[in-house]
Amino acid sequence: xxxxxxxxxxxxxxxxxxxxxxxGSELKxxxxxxxxxxxxxxxKRIGLYDKIQAEIKKAGLECYEMPGVAPNPRHTxxxxxxxxxxxxxxxxxxxxxxxxVIDVAKFISPATFYDGxxxxxxxxxxxxxQFLPVVTIPTISGTGSEMDAYGIAGNLDTEEKIALYxxxxxxxxxxxxxxxxxxxNHYQTACTGIDSLAHYLETYFMKPNLFMLESxxxxxxxxxxxxxxxxxxxxxxxxxxxxxxWVSSWALNGFTQGGTRQPYSAHRIADxxxxxxxxxxxxxxxxxxxxxxxxxxxxxxxxxxxxxxCNVLGIDASLPDMDAAKAAIAKLEExxxxxxxxxxTLTALGVDDGKLGDMAEAICRGxxxxxxxxxxxxxxxxxxxxxx
Amino acid sequence: xxxxxxxxxxxxxxxxxxxxxxxGSELKxxxxxxxxxxxxxxxKRIGLYDKIQAEIKKAGLECYEMPGVAPNPRHTxxxxxxxxxxxxxxxxxxxxxxxxVIDVAKFISPATFYDGxxxxxxxxxxxxxQFLPVVTIPTISGTGSEMDAYGIAGNLDTEEKIALYxxxxxxxxxxxxxxxxxxxNHYQTACTGIDSLAHYLETYFMKPNLFMLESxxxxxxxxxxxxxxxxxxxxxxxxxxxxxxWVSSWALNGFTQGGTRQPYSAHRIADxxxxxxxxxxxxxxxxxxxxxxxxxxxxxxxxxxxxxxCNVLGIDASLPDMDAAKAAIAKLEExxxxxxxxxxTLTALGVDDGKLGDMAEAICRGxxxxxxxxxxxxxxxxxxxxxx
Numbered sequence: 001x002x003x004x005x006x007x008x009x010x011x012x013x014x015x016x017x018x019x020x021x022x023x024g025s026e027l028k029x030x031x032x033x034x035x036x037x038x039x040x041x042x043x044k045r046i047g048l049y050d051k052i053q054a055e056i057k058k059a060g061l062e063c064y065e066m067p068g069v070a071p072n073p074r075h076t077x078x079x080x081x082x083x084x085x086x087x088x089x090x091x092x093x094x095x096x097x098x099x100x101v102i103d104v105a106k107f108i109s110p111a112t113f114y115d116g117x118x119x120x121x122x123x124x125x126x127x128x129x130q131f132l133p134v135v136t137i138p139t140i141s142g143t144g145s146e147m148d149a150y151g152i153a154g155n156l157d158t159e160e161k162i163a164l165y166x167x168x169x170x171x172x173x174x175x176x177x178x179x180x181x182x183x184x185n186h187y188q189t190a191c192t193g194i195d196s197l198a199h200y201l202e203t204y205f206m207k208p209n210l211f212m213l214e215s216x217x218x219x220x221x222x223x224x225x226x227x228x229x230x231x232x233x234x235x236x237x238x239x240x241x242x243x244x245x246w247v248s249s250w251a252l253n254g255f256t257q258g259g260t261r262q263p264y265s266a267h268r269i270a271d272x273x274x275x276x277x278x279x280x281x282x283x284x285x286x287x288x289x290x291x292x293x294x295x296x297x298x299x300x301x302x303x304x305x306x307x308x309x310c311n312v313l314g315i316d317a318s319l320p321d322m323d324a325a326k327a328a329i330a331k332l333e334e335x336x337x338x339x340x341x342x343x344x345t346l347t348a349l350g351v352d353d354g355k356l357g358d359m360a361e362a363i364c365r366g367x368x369x370x371x372x373x374x375x376x377x378x379x380x381x382x383x384x385x386x387x388x
Numbered sequence: 389x390x391x392x393x394x395x396x397x398x399x400x401x402x403x404x405x406x407x408x409x410x411x412g413s414e415l416k417x418x419x420x421x422x423x424x425x426x427x428x429x430x431x432k433r434i435g436l437y438d439k440i441q442a443e444i445k446k447a448g449l450e451c452y453e454m455p456g457v458a459p460n461p462r463h464t465x466x467x468x469x470x471x472x473x474x475x476x477x478x479x480x481x482x483x484x485x486x487x488x489v490i491d492v493a494k495f496i497s498p499a500t501f502y503d504g505x506x507x508x509x510x511x512x513x514x515x516x517x518q519f520l521p522v523v524t525i526p527t528i529s530g531t532g533s534e535m536d537a538y539g540i541a542g543n544l545d546t547e548e549k550i551a552l553y554x555x556x557x558x559x560x561x562x563x564x565x566x567x568x569x570x571x572x573n574h575y576q577t578a579c580t581g582i583d584s585l586a587h588y589l590e591t592y593f594m595k596p597n598l599f600m601l602e603s604x605x606x607x608x609x610x611x612x613x614x615x616x617x618x619x620x621x622x623x624x625x626x627x628x629x630x631x632x633x634w635v636s637s638w639a640l641n642g643f644t645q646g647g648t649r650q651p652y653s654a655h656r657i658a659d660x661x662x663x664x665x666x667x668x669x670x671x672x673x674x675x676x677x678x679x680x681x682x683x684x685x686x687x688x689x690x691x692x693x694x695x696x697x698c699n700v701l702g703i704d705a706s707l708p709d710m711d712a713a714k715a716a717i718a719k720l721e722e723x724x725x726x727x728x729x730x731x732x733t734l735t736a737l738g739v740d741d742g743k744l745g746d747m748a749e750a751i752c753r754g755x756x757x758x759x760x761x762x763x764x765x766x767x768x769x770x771x772x773x774x775x776x
Contacts, residue, residue: 002566002626004404009397016392016647178390211627212611212635219603226599238390239599246646247600258634259404 003209005259011147012173015246017238019175020051023135024059026173030133031091035084037066037105039097043139046183052096052137064088069097072161072274072281073104073153075119081108082118085132095136095171098192099143099281102136103151106169109134119155122162128169136174140184141245142192142282144199144252146174154275160362161275176249178241186232190340191282193228193244197221198285199251202266205304206372208258214307217256221312223247229339262371266292269380272359277351286336287346291386293329296373297322304372305329346387356384391597393647399535400561403634405626407563408439411523412447414561418521419479423472425454425493427485430527434571440484440525452476457485460549460662460669461492461541463507469496470506473520483524483559486580487531487669490524491539494557497522507543510550516557524562528572529633530580530670532587532640534562542663548750549663564637566629574620578728579670581616581632585609586673587639590654593692594760596646602695605644609700611635617727653759654680657768660747665739674724675734679774681717684761685710692760693717734775744772 014022027034034056043049056063066081084090085108095105110128111118120126136146145151149170154161184192204217223243230240250256269292270284297305305325309315315327337344360380369375375383402410415422422444431437444451454469472478473496483493498516499506508514524534533539537558542549572580592605611631618628638644657680658672685693693713697703703715725732748768757763763771 002405003630004406006407006410007401007403008399010400011396012398013395015395017390018392019394022394210631210634211614212608212631215607215610216604217607219605219607220600222603223600242391243598243600246598 003259005254005257007254008167009147009170009253009255011171013147013249014173014175016242017177017179019177020055023052023055023175024061027056027061027092027094027135028059030172033062033064033089033091035064035066035081035088035090035093037069037081037093037095037097037101037108039067039069039071039101042183043096046139046180048096048137048139048180052094064090069101069104071098071100072278073100073107075117075122075153075155077104078107078111078118078153081105082111082114085112090132093132093134095134096139098138098140099145102138102143102145102171103153105134105136106145106151106171107153107164108132109169110166122153122155122160122164128166131168133172136171137180138174138176138245139180140188140192141181141241141248142195144196144248144250146171146176147249148252148254150252152271159275161271174249176245178238178245181241181245182236184235186235186341189228189231189235190336190342191280191286192248193224193231193282194286194289194336194340195282196244196248196251197224197228198266198289199264200224200256201289201308202264203251203256203260204308205301206260206262207304208256208260210258213256213258218311220247220250220256221308225312225335228335232340263369265369265371265373265375268363268369269383272362273346273351275362276355276359277349279349279351283342283349286340286342287344287387288383290329290333290336291383293325293332295379295383295386296375297325297329301325301373346384351388353385353388356381359384391647393642393645395642396555397535397558397641397643399559399641401535401564401637402561403564404630405565405567407565408443411440411443411563412449415444415449415480415482415523416447418560421450421452421477421479423452423454423469423476423478423481425457425469425481425483425485425489425496427455427457427459427489430571431484434527434568436484436525436527436568440482452478457489457492459486459488460666461488461495463505463510463541463543465492466495466499466506466541469493470499470502473500478520481520481522483522484527486526486528487533490526490531490533490559491541493522493524494533494539494559495541495552496520497557498554510541510543510548510552516554519556522559524559525568526562526564526633527568528576528580529569529629529636530583532584532636532638534559534564535637536640536642538640540659547663549659562637564633566626566633569629569633570624572623574623574729577616577619577623578724578730579668579674580636581612581619581670582674582677582724582728583670584632584636584639585612585616586654586677587636587652588612588644589677589696590652591639591644591648592696593689594648594650595692596644596648598646601644601646606699608635608638608644609696613700613723616723620728650759651757653757653761653763656751656757657771660750661734661739663750664743664747665737667737667739671730671737674728674730675732675775676771678717678721678724679771681713681720683767683771683774684763685713685717689713689761734772739776741773741776744769747772
C-alpha cells in the first residue's frame with residue numbers, strides 16, 4: 001500500500017539557553033490566568049521557578065500554582081487540576097517538569113471541561129471535546145511529550161496505565177533549554193536517554209515505508225548513542241544536552257512514523273511493570289528491550305536488526321544477519337548496564353514471577369499483541385521471565 | 389555560542405495519493421471564496437484540475453481562478469492576483485503548481501492588504517502586515533515552498549530577483565501527492581532534485597551546530613541520491629517520488645538550519661543567472677554548484693567537504709581530505725551532467741561573459757558575500773568564469 005499520512009506539529013519551540021525571555025509574550029496569547037503545574041522542589045533548586053515567576057510578573061499575568069505532581073501520573077491528580085482550573089477560571093496551563101508533569105497538564109486541559117472523572121477519557125466512557133492551551137518547559141529530555149499529542153496516566157485502584165492520543169493534546173509551545181537538564185542526575189539521564197532511543201528503535205523496526213525517515217532515524221539514534229555517554233560523564237555539556245533534548249522531541253510527534261501506527265511492543269511490556277510495580281519508565285525499558293529483541297530475533301527480524309546494527313552502531317556489515325543482530329543486542333546491553341550502570345534484572349528490583357501472567361494478560365486482553373512481530377500472552381510471559 | 393533558535397512549522401501536511409478528499413474541509417476552515425492559482429495546462433492534462441473542482445464543489449465553496457502564472461514569478465503577477473482578491477473578496481488562496489505558483493500565492497496573500505506595488509515588500513519600502521491563508525498542492529518536488537516561510541520573485545524592469553521571509557508566509561496546509569509528480573519530465577525531475585540537494589548541502593556546510601541535524605541531513609541527502617536516478621528511470625515509481633517529495637519539503641522549513649541563518653552562496657550565485665538570463669533555477673544550480681565547491685575548496689573547507697563525501701556519498705574515509713573532497717565534486721558532476729543529462733556549461737546555454745561583473749556586483753552590493761566562506765566580487769566572477 002502506498003504511504004499516506006497527515007503530519008501536523010504546530011507546537012512552537014523556543015530552543016536554547018536564551019529563550020525564556022519569550023515566556024511572558026507566549027502565555028499572554030492565551031489569556032491572563034496561568035496555572036503553573038510542577039512536581040517537587042527541583043525547579044526551585046535550579047532557579048527555574050524564580051525565572052518563570054519573573055517573566056510572568058513582567059508580562060502582568062496572574063499565576064496560580066499546582067505543585068506536587070508525582071511521577072507516573074494518576075487520574076486523581078488530573079481531577080484535582082481540573083477542579084483548580086474551573087474554580088480559578090484558568091486560561092492557560094504552564095507545565096514545568098518531566099513527562100509526568102507535562103502529561104498531567106495535557107489531560108487537565110480537556111478534563112477542565114468535563115464534570116465527571118477524567119479516567120472516563122481513558123476507558124472511552126467520555127470524549128475529550130474542549131481544551132485549555134498547554135505551554136511546557138521540560139526539565140528532562142526523553143519523553144517527547146513537549147511536542148507530541150500523546151499522554152499517559154495511571155489508575156492505582158485498577159492498576160492500569162493507559163496512553164491516549166488526541167491532536168489537541170499537542171502543546172501550543174514548549175521552551176527547550178538544555179541548561180535546565182544540567183542537574184538531571186546520572187540515573188535519570190540514563191533512563192530518559194534509553195526511553196528516547198527505544199522510541200526510535202521501535203518505530204525503525206516497523207519500517208515506516210519511507211527511506212528518508214529510516215535514514216533520519218538512523219541519524220537520530222546515532223545522536224543518542226554519541227551523546228548519552230557524554231552527558232553521563234559531563235552533565236553540563238551543552239552540546240550533549242542540546243542534542244539529547246532536541247532529538248528526543250522528534251521521536252513521537254508523528255514525523256518519523258510516516259503514518260505507521262502499530263503498538264510499541266517493548267514499551268507496552270515495560271509499561272505494565274510501571275503500572276504494577278511503579279518502576280521508572282526508562283529503567284523498565286532498559287531491562288525489557290534487550291530481552292524483547294533476543295526473543296523476537298528470527299529469520300524474519302534478523303535483517304531488520306542487522307540494519308540497526310550496521311547503520312547505527314557501526315557493526316561490520318559483512319557479518320551474517322543473525323550475528324550482526326546479536327552483536328547489536330550485546331552493544332545495547334553494554335550501554336544500558338555498563339555505561340549507564342542500570343540494574344539489569346527485575347529480580348534486582350524486587351520483582352518476582354508472581355504477576356507475570358496477569359501483566360501479560362493485561363497487555364493482550366485475550367488477543368495477541370500485534371506489531372511487526374506478533375506476541376501471544378505466552379510469548380510475553382517468556383520475555384518477562386528472561387528479565388528476572 | 390550556544391545553539392538557540394525558534395522552530396515553528398504549523399503547516400498541516402496531507403501526504404499521499406489518497407488525501408485530496410480532505411481538500412474541501414481544509415479550505416472551508418478559512419471561508420467560502422477560494423482563488424485557485426495555477427500555471428499552464430499541466431494540472432488539466434493530469435486530471436488534477438477536475439479533481440480539485442469536484443472537491444471544491446462538494447464542499448459548497450465558490451471558486452475563482454487565476455491561471456497563467458509563469459515560471460520565475462514577477463511582481464506584476466502578484467499585483468494582478470492581489471487585485472482579484474480585493475475585487476472578489478477572496479477568503480483563501482489555493483496554489484496548485486510548482487514553486488513559482490506557490491510563491492506567487494504567498495505574496496498575493498499580503499499584497500491583497502496593500503494598495504501599492506507588491507515590489508515595495510521586496511525593496512523594504514513597505515511591510516507585510518496582514519495575510520490571506522494559503523493552501524498549496526505542489527505538482528513538483530524541490531522548492532520546499534509548500535512548507536516554508538520563504539518566497540522569491542523577480543522584477544523584470546530592474547532585473548532583480550529577491551527572496552523574502554516572513555513567518556506568516558508559511559502555508560496553512562499542503563497536499564503532497566507523489567502521483568501528481570509522475571508526469572514531471574526527466575529534465576524537470578533532474579532540476580528540482582538538484583535544487584533540493586543543494587538546499588541541504590548549503591545548510592550542511594554551515595554546520596548548524598547540532599550533530600542530530602547534520603546526521604539527519606546526511607540521511608536526507610542520501611535519500612535524494614538514492615531516488616533521483618530511480619525517478620529519472622521510472623517516473624511512476626511511488627517509492628522514489630514519495631521520498632523525493634517529502635524530503636524536499638524539509639530542506640528550508642527551519643528544521644535543519646537550527647538557527648543558522650547565513651546566505652546560501654551557491655544559490656545566490658545561481659539566482660543571478662535566473663534573474664539575468666531566465667535560466668531554470670535547478671539548472672543554474674547544477675552548473676554553479678560543482679564550480680562553487682571547487683573554487684572554495686581549501687584547507688579550511690576540505691574537512692567539511694570530506695564529511696559529505698564519506699557520510700553521504702560513501703567515499704572511502706581513509707582518503708586525505710582534499711582527495712575525498714575532489715572525489716565528491718566529481719561524483720556530483722557525474723550525477724548532474726551524466727545521470728541527469730543536464731548541459732554542463734553556461735556557454736552551452738548561450739550565456740557569455742558580458743554580464744559576469746554586473747551579476748557579481750548585484751550579489752555583493754559593494755560588500756562581500758558572507759557565509760561559511762566569504763566571497764568577494766572577484767571571487768564570484770571567477771566562479772562564473774569556471775561555469776562558461
